[in-house]
Amino acid sequence: MFAKKAASALLLASLLVPSIGHAAPAASGKSSVQPADLILQNGAVYTVDRNRNWAEAVVVKGDTIVFVGSTEDAKAYAGEKTKVVDLKGKMVLPGFIDSHTHASKTTGMIYTVDLFDLGSIEKYVEAVKQFAEKYPSEKAIQGRGWTNSAATGIGPRKEALDAISKDVPIALTSDDGHSLWVNSKALEIAGIGNDTPNPEGGLIERDPETGEASGTLREKAMDLVLKQIPGLSVEQYMNGILEYQKLAAERGVTTARDPDMLRYPNVLEAYQKLSEQDKLTVRFRNAFTADPEKGPEQVNDFIKLREANKGPHFQVNAVKIFMDGVVEGGTGYLEEPYKHKDTHGQLIWTPEAYKKTAAAADKAGFQLHVHSIGDAATRITLDGFEYAEKENGKRDARPSVVHLQLVNPKDIERFKKLGAVGIPQPYWFLKEPGFFEEIEVPYLGRERAEQEYPMKSLINAGVIMASGSDYIVTQEFNPLHGIQQGVTRIEEGKTDFKDIANPSERATLADMIASFTIDGAYSTYVEDITGSIEAGKRADLVVLDKNLFTIPASEINKTEILWTLFEGKEVYRSENFK
Incomplete structure (x- = not known):
């Protein structure tokens, strides 16, 4: 018995205390010695570039990073008007990316x-x-x-x-x-x-x-x-999106995907007006929600609307499809029936209509962005990706599957083969009180409930995993909370190994940071301009008060975001950052 307890303690210790990165600082090419606007120096800069390099300094001119490297080399960019910030060892990360968030629904929090x-x-x-x-x-x-x-x-x-x-x-x-x-x-x-x-x-x-x-x-x-009751106005949605941007800046989020275009009246128009007025401080790459009653013909309307919305901070480049519902409503679509009632759940699209719509959207150059909770729904989702590829030929399509609560292990290799991106919500990776034992276990049976959210298995298979919050479903969408849950998969304050949700699926800290930065950028086709701290990319930067690699994983969500820059401009500053 003692040996078992000791083994559990050692395993939990490895969970809660991540290793410290020792990668050497890397300098990006210094293309110019013209005075910069901003120099961040003496920091712990985790670049999240291809080699996961570290640096000490970041130099910004206008909206662009022009140098990443040592503090000594960064001095060459200092001029009379250059603002120099001594980070005193504080951590710098790329601006966070929320790959699935209902930003516009902030409106409902205000007006309903x-x-x-x-x-x-x-x-x-x-x-x-x-x-x-x-x-x-x-x-x-x-x-x-x-x-x-x-x-x-x-x-x-x-x-x-x-x-x-x-x-x-x-x-x-x-x-x-x-x-x-x-x-x-x-x-x-x-x-x-x-x-x-x-x-x-x-x-x-x-x-x-x-x-x-x-x-x-x-x-x-x-x-x-x-459809029978009045919706919210364009002005109300504009106010809601502006309020979301304040919340996002406080949490270090600089890029997001809102999949609710056309699902609710006036949302698209609100984004359009804010874009025209240059009031967006988050880079939105949104999605049109497809209607299962309209089929592939609706894609023609999506094309016209996409062409009319190509601003630097607001574009719509994806098509959202609801494949099924959710487990708590008994509508997530499962391969084996629910335990509490004789049903497999609810498939919202017929497979044939979905395949044809997916192929039409893919042919038009849209990314597919599919809500899928159940294992049967995910299988059908991947069938649609496969059909689109067969119909249109292979391209850099990056079709994405959102949520992934239950996945048949046989389908994991299909993700990699099809170039599909997984977009999980790591905030949900825990045995949530009042939910896990009260709904998931009775509805799914304990065996299935213990196999939820296979994050690490997908990463190990080479699948790009880009995390999203699904705000406002997730009320607190701070990526630091999501990163912690992805690493620990346990309710805060608990330490018993049995309380970890599907422990074999815990991801590393590096993988979780990547899922909220460079992999999120990949999932929205913006990896050429953001997602890592490299010369030539936009200056989307977040300063933290602690280095995430030197603290216990159980304390990640206690780390304070001190400063957020979007394209070189300050959008949030903590009163604790002088």
């Missing part, structure tokens, strides 16, 4: 009911009631953030919301964005009655005794209500 972290039906109802009293003239009450663990099975009931109002429609999106809790008025305006069939790719939850719509709608069934 915020239900995140309330945790119970009673608290949700009280929050909605207060909102209704504060805004009595609202034609519809909307909100987001309730969790499926507060009402497992068929989800929360309409009667709880009817007690607030039977005259004003109430529509509340779950924290994962895949379910909608509504009152009777919302069902009425959507025309949902006892005999209403489930829409293709959607599910109307029903009372098991009466068969009556119970108040929870899943996946495409959500649209039946959402």
